[in-house]
Amino acid sequence: MKIVPDTSIIIDQMLSKLIEENFENAEVLIPEAVQSEIENHANKRKDIGYNGIEELKKLRILADEGHITLKYVGRRPQLDEVSLARGGEIDAMIRDIARKYNATLITSDRLQSQIAEAQGIDTYFYQKEAPKIVKTELERYFLDDVSSIHLRENTVPMAKRGKPGEIELIELDYVPLRYNDLDRITNELLAQTQLRQDAFIEIEKKGVKVIQFGNLRITIAKRPFADGFEITAIKPVNRLDLIDYNVSDKLLKRLSDDAKGILVAGSPGAGKSTFAQALAEYYHYDLEKIVKTMENPRDLNLDDNITQYAPLEGSMEDTADILLLVRPDFTLFDEVRKTRDFEIYSDMRLAGVGMIGIVHATRAIDAIQRFLGRLELGVIPSVIDTTIYIEDGEIKSVYSIELTVKVPTGMIEADLARPVIEIKDLQTDALLYEIYTYGEQTIVMNVNKKHDDENKDKSSVDKIVTKVIRNEIYRIVPNVAVEISLLSNNRALVEIDPEYAGTIIGKNGKTIEKIEERAGISIEVQDLEVKEIEDKKIIPVSISGNYISLNFRKEDIGASYDIIVEGEYLFTATVGKKANIRLKRNIEMGEIIIKAMKKDEPVYARLRSDDYY
Incomplete structure (x- = not known):
C-alpha cells in the first residue's frame, strides 16, 4: 500500500503512530514539498518545524527497522511557492503527488481532506482528539495577589506579589525548572490558545512569542533572542474605579470639561495602566463617551463595552486610520514610546479625537519633554493639555499645559516677549515650568528651582545668553581671549583682550549693538587684564594617529592654560589626568598647530589663574 502524508499529519507527530496501528509495511512517499515546508518553519524557529523534524526522524527509524519503505518524491518547491503555502500551493503539490502515485493521502487537515476527496483522491483523514479547555499549569502559579510569574530554565520559579508601591519578589518553589519543564508549559499554552476564544498569539518572531491569554500577557523567549528559555506572565492585579484614587474636584472637573490630550506618566510598575483603565471606564460610564484603545500588545483589563485594537497587520498607523x-x-x-507613536498620538489629537497616552517617565515634566523635537513647540499645547503622574499606584501630581505670549521668567526687556508654554500645578495653579525658544535653543525652565546663595549656579537662561554673546564675539574675532559675566537680568559684562576691544565695539558702536540685539541684553565692554606674552613656556607637542597631544608636567594636572601659537591666542584648556591636552588634528586648532610645527614654530602655554583676570 502506498501512502502520501501531508504536512499537517507530520507536524502533529501522528503518522508514526498510525503506521504502527494501521499501515505496517506501507510504502511511505513523502513529498519534497512537505520537507521544505517543515524546514521553512524550523528556520523561523517555530515549534511546529521542530516537531515535524522529530517525526521525520521517527519515520527514518521505522524504515531502518523494516517496518516501512520510505521515499522522498516530487520536486522541491520554489521560494515563492513556499511563501504562498497559506494560500494552498503546497497542499496542491502534495495532492498531485498522491494522484500521480495512486496513493492514499494521509492528513489531519479537514480542508485538505475535503478538497482531496472532491478531486477523487483516496484520503485517510485523522480526526484529532478534541482537546478540552483546562486550567493550565502556568495559571495555577497565580494566587490572588500575584501580579507576575517569572520562569527560567535552571532557576527556581519566581513571582511578584502585592500592589504598586508594595511589590515583593518571592520564590514559588525550591526546585529549579529545567528546559523540558518550560517546554511542557509552553506546549500546553499553545494548545489551549487554539481552543480559547480569549487567547491568541499577539507577536511571533524568531526566538519570541507574545500570547494574550485571557487577562494574562505571556512572553516566551528562547535562543537566539534570549540567552535561555524563559516564560514571563503578567496579570493586572487591581481593577479600580476613578473614585479609588481620591481624585480632587478640580481634576475631576478638568477631566470632564477641558482635558482632551492626556498623558498618564510614571515609571514601570507604578500603576499607569491601572489608572488609565479606570480613566477609560470613567469616560465610558460616567460621561457616556465612546472609548477605544490602541495597544501593542493588547493586554489592558477593560470592560467589554470598550473595544481594544492591536496594530493592524503590524502597523499602529493603520490602526489609527481605522479609528x-x-x-x-x-x-x-498604550504605550506611546517611539517617535512614530508620538506622531500618531498627535495626528489623532489634532484630528479631534480625545487622547489618553500612557508614557514611561521618571518625572511628569519628562513626559512632556518627550514631545520636544517631535512637534513644533506651538503645537504641543494643542496635543497635550494635561499630564497625570502616577507613583506607587497613586496620583502624585497633575500638570496643566497652556500656551501664552510673554517675557519668560528671568528676562526683563519687553522686546524679549515670545510664545511660552506654561506648565502649572493643576491643584494650586502655581507656575512650575516654562518652555520656549531662545535663538536656536529650546529652553525648559524650572521657575521654582531654588539656588544655594553661597554656591549659586547659573540658570539655564544665563548660560544661553552667555553662549550667544560668546558665539557672536567668536564670529567676529575667532578664539579671542574673553570673559563674560551677567551683572543683572538685563546687563552683561564682556572683558576682552584690549587688542580686539575696538573691533567688538565697532564704528559708532554698531557692532556691539548688533550683538546686544541678538542676545537680547545690554552689554558693557572692558579690557581683559592678561599677563604679558613673555610669561609663557614652550610645550612639547606629539602626534599619535588622529590626535595631537600637548605634553605638560605632572604638577600641571588640573591647571588651565592658554595655548599660544605664533604670538596669537588659540584656545584655553585644562591639563588632563595624563598630564596632557589632547585635540583632534583635523579640526581648525589642530591644523594651526601642525602648520606651526612644520615651520619649526614653538607652541606656548600661559597659565590661566585668578591673578591674570
Missing part, C-alpha cells in the same frame, strides 16, 4: 473612521470620543494609546 479615525470609527471616530471614538476618546482613544487610550
